[in-house]
Structures are given as C-alpha cells and as structure tokens.
Amino acid sequence: MKPFNHNYFLGYINEITAQYVKIHFPSSNLLHTFYHEGLNFTGGNVGKFIVIEGEEYGFLARIIELNLPDSERKEINEKAIYDDTTLFHPSGKAELLLTFNLFEPNKTQKTVSNYPHIGAKVYACSDEQISKYIKEFGKKENNIDVAYAPIGKLTANDALCNVSLDSLFGRHCAVIGTTGGGKSWTVAKLIEGITEYTKNKVILIDATGEYKNLTNNSYILGVNSYFPYQKLSIPDLFYLLRPTGQSQRPILLEAIRSLKIKQLQGENNVYVKAGTKKSIYRNLYDENINIIEDNYCNFDIHLLVRQIHEECIYPNGYQDITIFGGEDKKTYDYQTSLIARITDLLNTDIFKKLLGFNNIPGNISSIIKTIDDFLSSSTGAILRISFEDIPSSFSAKEIVSNALATYLLQKARSKDFVKNPVVLFLDEAHQFLNKGVKDEFFEIHSLDAFDLIAKEARKYGLFLCLSTQMPRDIPVGTLSQMGTFIVHRLINDLDKKAVENAASSANRNVLSFLPILGEGEALLVGVDFPMPLLLKIDEPKNRPDSETPKLRRK
Numbered sequence: 001m002k003p004f005n006h007n008y009f010l011g012y013i014n015e016i017t018a019q020y021v022k023i024h025f026p027s028s029n030l031l032h033t034f035y036h037e038g039l040n041f042t043g044g045n046v047g048k049f050i051v052i053e054g055e056e057y058g059f060l061a062r063i064i065e066l067n068l069p070d071s072e073r074k075e076i077n078e079k080a081i082y083d084d085t086t087l088f089h090p091s092g093k094a095e096l097l098l099t100f101n102l103f104e105p106n107k108t109q110k111t112v113s114n115y116p117h118i119g120a121k122v123y124a125c126s127d128e129q130i131s132k133y134i135k136e137f138g139k140k141e142n143n144i145d146v147a148y149a150p151i152g153k154l155t156a157n158d159a160l161c162n163v164s165l166d167s168l169f170g171r172h173c174a175v176i177g178t179t180g181g182g183k184s185w186t187v188a189k190l191i192e193g194i195t196e197y198t199k200n201k202v203i204l205i206d207a208t209g210e211y212k213n214l215t216n217n218s219y220i221l222g223v224n225s226y227f228p229y230q231k232l233s234i235p236d237l238f239y240l241l242r243p244t245g246q247s248q249r250p251i252l253l254e255a256i257r258s259l260k261i262k263q264l265q266g267e268n269n270v271y272v273k274a275g276t277k278k279s280i281y282r283n284l285y286d287e288n289i290n291i292i293e294d295n296y297c298n299f300d301i302h303l304l305v306r307q308i309h310e311e312c313i314y315p316n317g318y319q320d321i322t323i324f325g326g327e328d329k330k331t332y333d334y335q336t337s338l339i340a341r342i343t344d345l346l347n348t349d350i351f352k353k354l355l356g357f358n359n360i361p362g363n364i365s366s367i368i369k370t371i372d373d374f375l376s377s378s379t380g381a382i383l384r385i386s387f388e389d390i391p392s393s394f395s396a397k398e399i400v401s402n403a404l405a406t407y408l409l410q411k412a413r414s415k416d417f418v419k420n421p422v423v424l425f426l427d428e429a430h431q432f433l434n435k436g437v438k439d440e441f442f443e444i445h446s447l448d449a450f451d452l453i454a455k456e457a458r459k460y461g462l463f464l465c466l467s468t469q470m471p472r473d474i475p476v477g478t479l480s481q482m483g484t485f486i487v488h489r490l491i492n493d494l495d496k497k498a499v500e501n502a503a504s505s506a507n508r509n510v511l512s513f514l515p516i517l518g519e520g521e522a523l524l525v526g527v528d529f530p531m532p533l534l535l536k537i538d539e540p541k542n543r544p545d546s547e548t549p550k551l552r553r554k
Contacts, residue, residue, distance in 0.1 A: 171483020
C-alpha cells in the first residue's frame with residue numbers, strides 16, 4: 001500500500017495543536033472527489049479522511065471544518081462555483097486519528113509521541129486504504145486465524161468495514177440507540193456475522209419476540225419450554241419467596257436441607273425431626289454435604305410447606321439434648337407469611353407453566369436441557385430464548401432471566417466455553433439489568449447475574465452483547481465493562497452522558513453526531529478500535545420483526 005502519491009495531493013499543514021491540524025489548500029479544485037487507477041479518492045470534504053506525510057511516520061486524520069478567507073467569501077456566486085478557472089484558497093481543520101510507520105503503512109497506532117510538522121503535505125485517502133486500516137484494528141501480532149465480518153460502510157465514503165469479530169466481542173459489546181435508530185438490524189447483522197464467519201454458538205435472549213425470523217431453533221418460555229425449578233439457585237428461590245432475614249430465612253434453609261436428604265434417601269416425603277436423634281441427621285448431612293449445599297433447588301418443592309412445619313421445633317428434647325425437641329408453635333406462627341407466599345407461588349398459573357411445578361407435557365422442553373444439547377451439538381449456530389409471553393407481574397421475567405444467566409455463568413466458571421467461546425445476546429437489556437426484588441420489609445435484593453457475566457465471564461469465553469435504548473438504566477459498572485460500543489441515534493442527554501462516561505475513546509466531537517444520525521447509521525468505538533468509526537450498517541439477510549403497527553386511514 002502506497003499512502004502518498006502526488007496525484008492525490010490536497011495541500012499543506014500550516015498549524016498544529018495537540019489534537020488538531022489546520023490545512024492550507026492551494027486550490028479549491030483539489031477538494032473534489034476523483035478516481036485514479038481504479039481507486040476511489042474522497043477528496044477533501046468535511047468528514048473525509050486524509051493522510052499527512054511526515055519524516056518517519058504518516059498520519060491519518062479526518063476533516064471536520066472547511067472555510068474560505070474573508071477576502072474570498074464575497075466572491076462566491078453560481079458562476080464562480082462551476083468555473084474551473086476561478087480559484088479559491090480554502091483552509092480546513094482536521095482531527096488527528098492515527099499514526100503509521102512509513103515502512104509498514106498497514107500498521108497503525110494511536111499515540112501522542114509523534115506529530116506532523118509545519119509544511120507537511122496532505123493527500124486524499126482512498127476508500128481501499130481506510131478499509132485496510134479498519135481490518136487491522138484489534139489484530140494481534142502473529143495471529144493469522146482471525147475471523148472478519150462485513151458489517152457496513154463508512155458514512156463519509158464507501159469504505160467497507162470488514163472488522164475483526166474478536167475486536168467486537170472479545171471484551172463484550174453494547175448496541176445502543178433510541179427506538180427506530182436501527183438497533184435490531186445491527187444485532188441481527190452481528191449475529192449473522194458470527195454464524196457465517198465463525199464456528200461459535202450464539203444464545204439470544206429475545207425480550208419481545210422480534211427476532212423470531214433469525215432461526216427455527218426458538219423456544220418461548222411458558223409456551224413450548226420452561227425453566228425447571230430444580231435448576232433455580234437458592235438465592236433465586238429466595239427472590240421468589242422473599243423470606244425475612246431473622247425468623248424465616250434460617251427455617252427455610254433447614255427445610256431445603258432436610259428435603260434434599262430425603263431425596264438422597266430415595267424417599268419422596270418430609271423429614272420428621274421431632275423426637276428423633278440428632279446424630280442420624282448430622283451423619284446424613286456430613287456424608288452428603290457437597291450435594292446438599294450445591295446451591296440448587298433439587299428437591300420436591302411441593303413438600304416445602306409441610307417441611308417448614310417439621311422444622312418449627314425446639315432445639316433439644318425434654319431432658320435429652322441428643323434428640324430434636326417437639327413442636328414450637330411460636331416459631332411456626334412466624335412462618336405464616338412465608339407459607340402463604342409458597343402456596344401462592346405453586347398455584348399461580350404464570351409460575352406453574354414457567355417453572356414446571358406440575359406434570360410437564362412431553363412436547364414442552366426444559367430450557368436447561370435445550371441449552372446443554374445445543375452447546376454439545378455440532379449443528380445449529382443460534383438458540384433463541386424468548387421472554388415474549390412472560391408478564392412483568394411478580395418479577396417473573398427478571399427472576400427467570402437472572403436464573404438463566406446464573407446457569408450460564410456457572411458453566412463459564414467451569415470452563416465449558418474456553419475452547420469454544422459463546423456469545424450471549426441480551427435484547428432490551430434495561431428490562432433485565434439493574435433490577436431487584438423487595439421483601440415484605442422493603443429490603444431490596446439485587447438480581448446481578450448479568451452484571452457478574454460482564455465483570456468476570458470474558459476470561460472464561462462467555463461474551464456478552466447488550467442491546468438497549470436506555471443506557472442510563474444500565475448499571476455503571478456493567479456498562480464500563482463493555483469494550484465495544486455501537487451507538488445509534490441518541491437524543492436524551494443522560495443516555496449520551498452514560499455512553500461518554502463508559503466509552504473512553506468517544507470524544508465529545510464524535511458524540512455530537514449522535515442526535516442527527518440517520519436510520520441504520522451508528523458510531524463504532526471500542527478498546528480495539530483506535531479511532532471512532534461513523535458507519536452505515538448493512539441490512540441483515542434475516543430482518544427482525546421490529547416494525548411499528550401503523551394507524552389506518554379512513
């Protein structure tokens with residue numbers, strides 16, 4: 001690649017600051033877009049890329065301002081504009097983006113140690129040259145096995161954005177923008193890139209059902225699939241039952257342990273403690289402690305109310321400390337509200353279908369088994385899990401999604417994804433993150449499984465891609481873990497501030513474009529992208545169903 005050629009000459013540098021340079025153009029004719037040897041050169045219009053020649057390094061910059069000297073502004077008229085013999089002498093301002101070694105022009109870096117000098121020559125940058133730079137972003141030394149995917153073109157020209165998928169997802173990714181900005185198309189395009197150019201799997205949590213056209217491998221929770229309550233973590237069960245800390249939580253924990261012991265004995269019944277020897281219980285507990293304390297609800301939940309009654313006993317028998325005591329009615333009275341919540345949970349239609357409390361028909365699938373089969377299969381690239389039929393009442397959507405994320409996090413911690421990373425897409429992330437449930441004393445318990453995935457799962461090969469229209473509602477700690485941002489149109493100042501705080505490489509000059517971006521246009525910034533990219537996302541092959549219903553004319 002030859003970045004400098006006198007056929008593409010534009011002008012000279014006449015002023016240099018820490019971040020910007022000013023350019024003198026000897027003639028306005030040099031700013032026109034032109035073609036040379038089959039390559040498209042974008043001239044010198046606002047938003048276009050230029051290269052600056054130095055002694056050891058070259059510089060890539062973007063023109064952000066053009067103007068004429070005061071003495072020439074009054075001479076502008078229609079005749080002068082189209083008369084090639086009329087010469088204007090414009091000047092411009094450009095933002096310095098990257099530097100590159102003259103001997104290895106394909107390798108770019110962002111640094112403050114090198115600057116062009118006064119009088120340096122400025123040249124137009126071809127679309128092909130920009131495309132090569134973009135393809136190198138995030139590429140590691142000696143890594144030839146890189147998966148690239150075309151996601152769109154730069155808005156300033158027709159330069160193809162063929163980006164490294166490791167750069168996009170390797171440090172997590174967030175797709176952000178107001179309704180109608182093109183988020184759904186971008187998510188569909190990203191999923192398309194993974195499935196077409198890698199061997200990796202995608203799990204898509206679809207909040208509203210708009211991605212049903214992406215794959216036939218779709219499961220709707222509460223309709224043709226359920227989350228087995230046995231795979232709920234103990235904290236997830238506590239979120240559903242909301243036991244009080246001092247009087248109900250210890251009794252509930254003991255009831256769960258006792259039911260697990262009976263299940264290990266092969267008996268589907270309660271453990272009667274009153275009047276029995278403590279040593280029998282303790283020996284059974286000690287022998288199976290790893291299974292009993294495995295943090296899952298692998299017991300018969302329909303026996304829980306009866307077992308709570310069995311746990312309401314005095315600690316010691318009458319004049320015999322080796323046996324459990326008799327019934328403690330006062331302790332049982334404290335469990336009344338907990339028992340009512342358990343009864344309501346088991347008899348609420350939403351949870352009976354969603355968590356599989358009753359006999360499950362053969363055509364209804366366990367989503368946990370579905371995930372395990374999907375990940376172990378050599379076929380199928382996308383698994384869509386839809387929450388479209390789960391109501392927002394009883395915090396059902398938040399709790400089940402948190403349980404699902406907890407299960408995936410545990411698999412990641414077990415290093416199931418290290419050799420074959422999985423990308424988890426979370427649509428409408430503001431519905432699932434930064435959520436909590438309140439107990440009867442209004443104490444809030446946070447649902448933080450997705451936060452933990454963002455903070456620790458990257459090193460285990462579980463990559464998270466969030467999609468949201470309200471980044472201000474995403475926890476700051478989670479948003480700051482996103483290494484790549486694809487930002488569509490944003491108007492709300494709080495949303496823009498959230499992006500500015502989380503995306504360090506997005507300066508205010510670039511963020512000023514956000515309110516005026518068109519449909520499908522987006523700003524791409526990230527740790528592995530040394531310069532922000534304004535691009536137009538290509539239409540995905542399988543379009544999501546994100547159309548807004550139209551009013552009918554009389």
